[in-house]
Amino acid sequence: MTNPLDPAKLNAAMEDVHRAGMPGLFAEVRDGDQVWRGAAGVADVATGRPVTADMRHRVGSITKTFTVAAVLQQVERGQIGLDAPISRYLPKLVPGERGDAITVRMLINHTSGLAEYLPYAYPSLKGFPPFADTRPASLDDHRLTRFHSTELIEMGVTAPAVGAPGGTPGLYSNTNYLLLGALLEHVTGTPAEQYITRNVIERAGLRDTELPTTPYVNGPHSQMYEAWFGMIDPPRDYSVHDMSWVGPAASLISTVTDLNRFFGMLLAGEIVSPSSLAQMQRTVPVVSQEGKTIDYGLGLYPMEAAGQSTFWGHGGTVWGAGALAMIRADGKRQMAVAVNLQRWHRLDSSGTPQLHPIDDALAALYRVAMYG
Template sequence: MTGRLDPIALQAALDAVHEAGVPGIFAELRDGRDTFSVAAGVADTETGRPVAPDMRHRVGSITKAFTAAAVLRQFDADEIDLDTPIGHYLPRLVPDERGQAITVRMLLNHTSGLADYLPHAYPSLAAWPLVADTTPDSLADNRFTHFPRLELIALGVAAPATGAPGSTPGIYSNTNYLLLCELLEAVTGESAEKVITREVIERAGLTDTELPTGTRIEGPHSRHYESWLGMFEPPRDFSVYDMSFVGPAASLISTVADLNRYFALLLSGEIISCAALTQMQQTNPVIAFDGKTIHYGLGLHRVELPGTGVHWGHDGSVWGGGAISLTSADGHRQLSLAVNLQRWNRLDAAGIPQPHPIDAALASLVRTALA
């Protein structure tokens, strides 16, 4: 059980993230029946417009927790079997022996061995994850590029495998989740976006959450500032962007209040069945894009912080925008936050990203909020 929240300490921790270098940060924390909405800094560095807790924001890979839930609702309906090979459903997209070896579960938990397509779609990121050998040119070049999903999947499937199907640690890959979108379409006959919206977003009553169809964030929002390890100086605004490069793997727009509501309902068995939730919470080690090992289930992270116990949720990043949403195992404490700066770490002479004061301040905020 968590202790009683100190709102003054929470605001101070949020202010510290802003003072460490994030232009703007906002959050909602739920402590039992009490809700605290807090913000620090600016939404626009040119005008000084302040951030506010109710702003809409691109939340990146938190989207995967929604897409996974849509797949698990089809599991509940006996339309999808988690341990059936993806080649059974999508033989043309993942053909031959590989399609028979990779299961739906392996796509959900990133143990498929399928590489991420992004370095192949964005030429200046071809050296990823060796970030020192990348440039952010492709980010700007593709601001209004519409990527067909099947072309992105083909790039990921054609790339060298990152491991044998089912082997651990898995390697985080957006290719997996675009394939899951195609799976949803194959079994429902509707677009993945429509299924996720009806079966998950609307079911949860999330009025400020959507999978975008245009390049802009509608409603009050912050600009999204991308640094790309200091290669954009000053950081560049990417809040207007065609999100087809990730689609329902990472394109969701939401608010911190909607994220808390969603994970509260998901983890209490009100979005998917308790049997499906049990499957969702079966974790394995996965290597994330930053090289760190995470405990990943079926679209869900298991996070254990010193002195705070076990929490479930997800984090996410897009160009210029980031978010974190965590809920304690007992459901008593929730934190959802958003920041409007990404990849703030700088490279040393050897090309290795170095710790930044933002890292420590953000970790301290999470501990303060969840302890």
Template sequence: MTTRSPFPAPDRLQSALDTVHRAGMPGIHAEIRDGDQVWRGASGVADLGTGRPVDPGMRHRVGSVTKTFTAAAVLRQVEEGRVRLDEPIGTYLPDLVPGDRGRQVTVRMLLDHTSGISDYLPHAFPSLKGWPVLKGLSAASLDDNRFRTFRPAELIAMGLAAPPGGAPGGPVGTYSNTNYLLLGELLEQVTGVTAEKCVTRDVIEPAGLRDTSFPAGTRVEGEHSLMYEALYGLVEPPRDYSVYDMSWVMTGAGLVSTVADLNHFFRELLAGRVVDRKSLAQMQRTGPVRALDGGRTLDYGLGLTRTEAPGGRVYWGHEGTVWGAGTTSQTSADGRRQMTLAVNLMRWNKPDASGKPQPHAIDGALAALYQLALG
């Protein structure tokens, strides 16, 4: 039986954010809602050099939360009859995905990460080859690629050339950004406009989001935090990567948004106002998917994850990371309880002698915040 916890007192929420900051997070900001009750808060600094404080209204690189937007744009094309979920991707993109793979991998398999197509990340960032095993890695590629502009087809080719992560349609999926770059190319093929313009026109604007956009250059427009990457202790002290060419992951993790906009988006999505109810039901058909970090299995649908809070309440949403920035957005199935938070330090866990990342005080502080906010 699902239980509904009361909305936490503002001082408890602020204390939970302060605990995350004291545990080692430079800055964190969040919006937590329950129906008409809304709390926004922040703790820590946006810039370690100047001490500029973080603010809950700041824009932020939201990483793979972008995948929910891209998935919704694809479902809109399904609703309009231009795309079929169970059609092979080779029907639409025969030059990008030729041969048996093009005939076996469907649009649905790209959306739910059961395509078996590997992630291109270790090939676009060769100093990270072997991740999630940390031995022998370096941060060199992060700096080498800061101002590099990738073409989607270039990255897709890297993922297709890598050994597959599994058979198409297998019982356990493997998370892969290559899938979502292919979906971006699909959107461009069937609409005749860029994927970014399609997502903006069909998802961002109809949802009424004012502060959500794909970046036009290497910088985040508007007030934002610096974004510090530690790369499991390989970058010491952590380095700011807020200025970055995001072509390496655009329709997979390129969006910039705010915590308020993300909460609004997921309310609209779960209310059937971004895609129709039939499409939403497709998005909520989940199965197990191995996360990129290798340590978790996600309950993943079509661009949506399903989680269950200790009280039994089901939440839908997504989390995301890019270099230096992390975001988590969760909304209860009834749309009432929501939590979206953003942090400006990533991969803070340092490895032991075997190369395995070790627990950090930030982990426990974030877990306590999630439990308080989600009930």
């Protein structure tokens, strides 16, 4: 069982992550009615401005859980068939036999076999992965580029397939989630971002969460430092960036408080029905963009902190920013953490990211947060 929240231990664990090399991080941990919020380090390495626990932050692929919730609401209304072929809805975007073979579920759990579009949209990342063949130039080239999702989808659909539809392990691909955005727009007649805002974000009462329409983060926020495996040294601030390159796959801005509220309501059956939540928790093996095989459900995946209880949640990274949200299966204990440095690892001779003291310090923080 978990222990009650211990503010001294949580603060010390946060400071350890900062000391290990993370410029700044902030978190909220909940246990029943108990809530702890904390922060360590700086939001701006130039001025020394401190991070605070209420800052808004880019939370990357945690967006996927919100997008799936919106899709499952439409499944519940009979507007989308979870195991229907995507060609039923978007025959022009995924044409031919492939569109008939790929189901909505395969898009959500990354078993569609569709390639990641990112190395085509960001040419300097062409080798990705492995990361050794990449260069970060495209991150600057496309800071203010406004992409249209259909052009990104076309890049992913026309790229060589990475697997057969429904085959496992699947391969994590943002192309799947841009297609889910197009699917939402097709069945609701509303742009996906607007639909998700109205029916997921506002329905959950999240006051500081948004799918941005400009390159800026509104309100108090940290700078967001990208190191790209030591190729950007010192790490560069990418807090101003047009997020149309990921849209409903990873563009969300939120706070640790809003993330905990959302995942708490989700596991309580208040965002989607209990039967939809059960579908979200049916997992298949998927290879992540870091090359690790994880069990992935429908916009949710199980995690173990210290190998004991199972927690459900999602992580996310964009240029310079990262976040992780997890909640115990019974909904009692939960945590959301945000960090303002990404790709802090160096690569070995084979191009594999090497462990860094930040990794151990974060793992220790998660243990304290989830078990006390």
